[in-house]
Amino acid sequence: MELRMTQKQFRRLLDLVYIGNWVLNSTRGNDRIKEYDDVESLVFAHCLGQGMAPLTEVFEGELIPSRAFSEGGIHEAIMAYEDTTFFEILAQELALRDMDDPDVTPENYAEVMARMETYLGEFELHGTDNISVDLGE
Numbered sequence: 211m212e213l214r215m216t217q218k219q220f221r222r223l224l225d226l227v228y229i230g231n232w233v234l235n236s237t238r239g240n241d242r243i244k245e246y247d248d249v250e251s252l253v254f255a256h257c258l259g260q261g262m263a264p265l266t267e268v269f270e271g272e273l274i275p276s277r278a279f280s281e282g283g284i285h286e287a288i289m290a291y292e293d294t295t296f297f298e299i300l301a302q303e304l305a306l307r308d309m310d311d312p313d314v315t316p317e318n319y320a321e322v323m324a325r326m327e328t329y330l331g332e333f334e335l336h337g338t339d340n341i342s343v344d345l346g347e
Contacts, residue, residue, distance in 0.1 A: 217260060217261075220262075224253065224254065224275070227253045228275050228279070228284055230246070231249075232288060235247065247272070247274075251272050254266045254273055254275055264276060265279040298326075300329070300333070301326040301327075301329035305325035305329060308325055309322065309325070
């Protein structure tokens with residue numbers, strides 16, 4: 211298989227591959243999905259012939275994204291996604307809780323969304339500062 215792209219497009223592909231493997235494997239500990247690590251290594255190996263060798267390094271005999279790559283801002287993008295996802299999931303869970311945990315249906319969708327928007331507005335203004343949990347103490 212041959213894939214043609216500009217260096218700029220290849221650099222974006224590196225970001226996408228890294229983020230994808232991060233999502234799939236970062237929480238798995240020693241139970242990583244090796245096939246995704248292998249694809250990441252294969253794609254990053256092309257850095258060597260593209261003048262992007264500093265974006266790779268060898269670890270335990272495998273070519274992986276370098277520390278320079280992983281510390282170059284990619285995790286800020288991942289963290290922004292995680293923050294947004296966290297607040298959206300929390301808003302949805304709280305909205306559904308307020309409605310006695312119904313399934314979302316076409317009939318209640320507008321109400322769920324309205325409640326979510328209220329929570330998201332609160333989170334945008336105050337983050338988690340106004341969230342409390344009764345631990346039964």
